[in-house]
Amino acid sequence: MKESTKFSDAIHILAFIKIYSSIKLTSQIIASSIGTSPVVVRRLMSQLSEAKLIYTTKGTANPKLAKKLESISLLDIMRAVEERSLFNVDNKTNPDCIVGGNIQEVLKKKYAEVEEAMQTKLASITLQDIVDDILIKQAERTGDC
């Protein structure tokens, strides 16, 4: 498949809503910042709504973050838009073989451990961190003292 940028784009949308809260936030404007189409943005926003990370109103361009920045973690965002995993047990293995008959359970457990480590890290990074870093980088770029 294509490599997914849904996670990156979802973070982008949330940061954009925060940073540009004073302008009219149409899906078109957000899309032009991401470099994609308004429909793709609306699709992601629909998932972010469902995950209760933002509020939206049909017909009105006025999305709002549903929580404080520090209460939205990368794990929350990941779970909202990315259903795939890198770690997929192959469930076609031969049950009549010592390896094929047992490896699925074994890998399932190990993969859960790895994903746990990943999720712990994802949960420790919040949208506050992302927005702060974006604003600092921007300041470095524009400031002259």
Add this chain to the structure above:
Amino acid sequence: MKESTKFSDAIHILAFIKIYSSIKLTSQIIASSIGTSPVVVRRLMSQLSEAKLIYTTKGTANPKLAKKLESISLLDIMRAVEERSLFNVDNKTNPDCIVGGNIQEVLKKKYAEVEEAMQTKLASITLQDIVDDILIKQAERTGDC
């Protein structure tokens, strides 16, 4: 794309080579344990060879592990066969926007942290752990005391 089982299948191949070291290890036999085709197995074995995790001989069905079980980590295997990541920065963002112009660098750094956490965990699990768990599960299944 399809969900990849390359990582799981590569682990399967290595465990199979260890556990069934006394039989003739053709790609056909390994494939029937995984539930795939011999060509898929040979393709993965080619990558495992390139990563110096196994030795193979063209024309002869006699693959050997290149290292001790405890010296082959899941991270080694992952790197050998899986080039994709869950964390892809979207590089089409608009550079003239505060968010679009800075988020790529910011996410790149955060993603590196998350992958570091994941890799540390993957490096801590070895083929020895996998083989042990498989044999324990098999013993539980067949033993009666």
Add this chain to the structure above:
DNA sequence: AATAGTTGTAACTAATAAAGTTACAACTAT
């Protein structure tokens, strides 16, 4: 109330990658 603009969603196309298949040259072992 009519109009313009927007969201939310469905249906479709295009692009990409994994898995599976077919084929075969090169090699090994007997």
Add this chain to the structure above:
DNA sequence: ATAGTTGTAACTTTATTAGTTACAACTATT
């Protein structure tokens, strides 16, 4: 020599993401 095997290329199938087109439903404004 012969049979069996590996390694690899080329192709097909299948699944997923991204992008596109279209439109009903809704909101805000005049």
